[in-house]
Amino acid sequence: MTRPLSVGIAGLGTVGAGVLTLLRENASVVAAHAGRPIAVTAVSARDRSRDRGIPLTGLRWYEDPVALAADSAIDVVVEVIGGSDGPARALIEAALAAGKPVVTANKALLAVHGAALAAEAERRGVALAFEAAVAGGIPVIKALREGLAANRITRVAGILNGTCNYILTVMRERGREFAEVLAEAQKLGYAEADPSFDVDGIDAAHKLAVLAALAFGRPVDFKAVHVEGIRHISALDIAFAGELGYRIKLLGIARRTDAGIEARVHPCMVAQTAPIARVDGVFNAVVAEGDFVGRVMLEGRGAGAGPTASAVVADLIDIARGRFTPVWGAASDALSHAPSVPMATHVGAYYLRLMVVDRPGVIAEVTAVLRDLGVSLESMLQRGRSPGEAVPVVLLTHETGEAGMREALRRIAALDTVLENPTLIRIEPA
Numbered sequence: 001m002t003r004p005l006s007v008g009i010a011g012l013g014t015v016g017a018g019v020l021t022l023l024r025e026n027a028s029v030v031a032a033h034a035g036r037p038i039a040v041t042a043v044s045a046r047d048r049s050r051d052r053g054i055p056l057t058g059l060r061w062y063e064d065p066v067a068l069a070a071d072s073a074i075d076v077v078v079e080v081i082g083g084s085d086g087p088a089r090a091l092i093e094a095a096l097a098a099g100k101p102v103v104t105a106n107k108a109l110l111a112v113h114g115a116a117l118a119a120e121a122e123r124r125g126v127a128l129a130f131e132a133a134v135a136g137g138i139p140v141i142k143a144l145r146e147g148l149a150a151n152r153i154t155r156v157a158g159i160l161n162g163t164c165n166y167i168l169t170v171m172r173e174r175g176r177e178f179a180e181v182l183a184e185a186q187k188l189g190y191a192e193a194d195p196s197f198d199v200d201g202i203d204a205a206h207k208l209a210v211l212a213a214l215a216f217g218r219p220v221d222f223k224a225v226h227v228e229g230i231r232h233i234s235a236l237d238i239a240f241a242g243e244l245g246y247r248i249k250l251l252g253i254a255r256r257t258d259a260g261i262e263a264r265v266h267p268c269m270v271a272q273t274a275p276i277a278r279v280d281g282v283f284n285a286v287v288a289e290g291d292f293v294g295r296v297m298l299e300g301r302g303a304g305a306g307p308t309a310s311a312v313v314a315d316l317i318d319i320a321r322g323r324f325t326p327v328w329g330a331a332s333d334a335l336s337h338a339p340s341v342p343m344a345t346h347v348g349a350y351y352l353r354l355m356v357v358d359r360p361g362v363i364a365e366v367t368a369v370l371r372d373l374g375v376s377l378e379s380m381l382q383r384g385r386s387p388g389e390a391v392p393v394v395l396l397t398h399e400t401g402e403a404g405m406r407e408a409l410r411r412i413a414a415l416d417t418v419l420e421n422p423t424l425i426r427i428e429p430a
């Protein structure tokens, strides 16, 4: 058999330790698929004394991850430290400059610096692989870039954050509020102590930026992604969604429009009958729509040591085999320069939930605002009566422009009879 592929891993946390474990336990399967053994020979982490539940004897240890890139006995560098800058970025830049292929699981770094890093990888003629960066164990990068390469992709949408999907699922199943479910998820280790990357939609936006670049063959453009999280979703909205035949999911959606590429992460009302509406708990899913293939959906575990290691090692197998694809699917001179379109130009249907004082004329005031802004209503729902008290009212609109809807929301929120901040959720076609 050919010489083993020699791998250096920087970062020995959840993912790094998972990669070591997989390469040991599945060594023969991996070697058969790679055409040669894949052997980790050097590692880097901060704390050498920490027990990682896996023996590190015989592996060269580097305090400084950047030194891995300079180790002449290493063929490939795996970056699983994390963070959009700092040591992760320095390591990847050093490895590419040394002409070494890189495998990373780091969506934050790819979203922010992916365009420059991909250009550098292309200049050096080496792979920059990142299957694990989006949707963990789901092979969505390969599916979009290679399996669907013959298609013009029109839309890609996904449940890209397992923490948010878990929280929304538990809120629905148990009728509980966001804050209590988040606290419980933190106790169970499904949510970080600082949950903002997850629950404010940033992690999903990083992944969507990468998916949009692949789907539409253009450099990654994270700044253009519109981002909203799930903190404002209440048990009441989830219950109304159910009554109306929807589920609330945090989706990342990138769509080709006549004006350019729309990319957005926000809670969505999705028809209960849509396959993606049934993806629950910590699971992720990605739906891609291509002009010849139609709709394809992939579902699986988006995080965790095993699924993420599965994706990292798949990339290592490609490298061992010498399989090589440009980072965004096409060489830089063949990339598209389709502009990103702002959220204000989005057109769609909306769910609007208000708490209003139950007295005559209130609904007329609200509908007058909508009429003035050209927003047409599809239906309205009011549950219970409680004269003089607060009651919820739900309005569903026909397709309308985001800018008008935002202005309507502002004017409605300012009405004396509207008691809390209204909740606005976009209705996403299945």
Ligand SMILES: NC(=O)c1ccc[n+]([C@@H]2O[C@H](COP(=O)([O-])OP(=O)(O)OC[C@H]3O[C@@H](n4cnc5c(N)ncnc54)[C@H](OP(=O)(O)O)[C@@H]3O)[C@@H](O)[C@H]2O)c1
Pocket: 010, 011, 012, 013, 014, 015, 016, 044, 045, 046, 047, 048, 050, 063, 064, 065, 079, 080, 081, 082, 083, 087, 105, 106, 107, 108, 132, 133, 136, 302, 303, 304, 305, 308
């Ligand atoms: N966890 C998942 O399920 C998952 C899924 C998909 C993608 N990812 C991505 O994979 C990457 C790693 O995630 P993770 O969950 O494995 O993180 P983690 O458990 O926090 O591990 C990070 C590792 O990096 C090491 N490290 C930090 N700073 C370092 C430095 N300056 N020099 C050398 N080593 C350093 C840490 O060393 P010490 O152990 O010594 O502190 C630790 O071993 C991130 O980009 C993440 O977004 C994770």
